[in-house]
Amino acid sequence: MPIVQHEFTKRILEILNYYFPNRGDIVLNSSELLQYLNIKTKAANRGSKSRAGFANHYAIYVLVEDYLNNEFHIKGGYDEYEGAQFIQLFRRQRELPFGNKLQNHALNHRLNQEFKKYFPTLSYVPIIRDAKTNRYWINENLIKIYIDGNQINIAEAIIDIINAYVTARRQAFNEFMIYCQQMIDIQQQDPLRAIEFIRSLLRPNIDARVFEIVSYAILKEYYGDQKIYWGWSLDELNAEYLILYKTGRTNANDGGIDFVMKPLGRFFQVTETIDAGKYFLDIDKVQRYPITFVVKTDQRTEEILVKVEEQARARYNIKAIVSRYLECIEEVINIPELIERFNSVLERGQGGAVIQEIVLQSRIEFNVESETQDILIYDDTVQ
Incomplete structure (x- = not known):
């Protein structure tokens, strides 16, 4: 599918070029997960017509963060990992900015369902879940991609992209709060x-x-x-x-x-x-x-x-x-x-x-x- 171009796409490419010099656009075009994040970060620099939805971003974030914390991007062996516990992922989501009201829907099904809408022919979904043990994994097939026959891991770039999106959304929301406070203060004076x-x-x-x-x-x-x-x-x-x-x-x-x-x-x-x-x-x-x-x-x-x-x-x-x-x-x-x-x-x-x-x-x-x-x-x- 064609890459959606918006203001935050530039920031995504900057981050990708930092990790993969002069190949940011190639990496973006080679990764469905990055393309999905590009779609989901469209509202970053706008005046926030809609309330920022972080549920799907954070479902990806906490699983990739768990992946990195356990150094699977360095030492491998993720296919033998017992998986992250739901309660730990859920708690971590709610610790993040804008996340204290998040529910469990994104982790359980909503992210995968929306991802399929954008990539209906892809055989992978971002989250792998064992309902019996209530353990979760990020789909490593979407984290490891091949460019010119060489495998690269985009996990660290994903974390930085979501961090940058949160920063942009915070700035937009802070500007809104400033306007509100100005109206209150000026009216009183x-x-x-x-x-x-x-x-x-x-x-x-x-x-x-x-x-x-x-x-x-x-x-x-x-x-x-x-x-x-x-x-x-x-x-x-x-x-x-x-x-x-x-x-x-x-x-x-x-x-x-x-x-x-x-x-x-x-x-x-x-x-x-x-x-x-x-x-x-x-x-x-x-x-x-x-x-x-x-x-x-x-x-x-x-x-x-x-x-x-x-x-x-x-x-x-x-x-x-x-x-x-x-x-x-x-x-x-x-x-x-x-x-x-x-x-x-x-x-x-x-x-x-x-x-x-x-x-x-x-x-x-x-x-x-x-x-x-x-x-x-x-x-x-x-x-």
């Missing part, structure tokens, strides 16, 4: 300055978590001033203000919808991409229920819709299918539109409510997020 700070956060390269928090706070207050009338008969109408609810943690990779509006039942999804596949996947999740997309871009909404339609026609080539999906895009809200709505809220004198909501959501992320606890504990690269 100078509310007017906080409003300008919020405006400065509405830009395409802002951390995706910050963007979701800010966009939610603005839209919640913007819609909160709007009222609808409804009832079971014309004689009995109820007046109700629109309320926007967050449905989960900020940018959680939970497959759900980000905001829901009551009583209209509108769905909102925050995204940083203009990708028809992603939009249509979100639409399919809710059985083609209409969705409003809040997009972290300065591009005009008309341009976004044209691009989505072009991608959709190229992918499906069936007008009826494309039309059904496009009809489910209820509205597109870009950054300029968010700014306009924020200005509207400020004109009503409700800027303070936006600030309070941002502070509230930031405090939730800052104080409760389990990843924060890990960052405070682990300041160095995985050891």
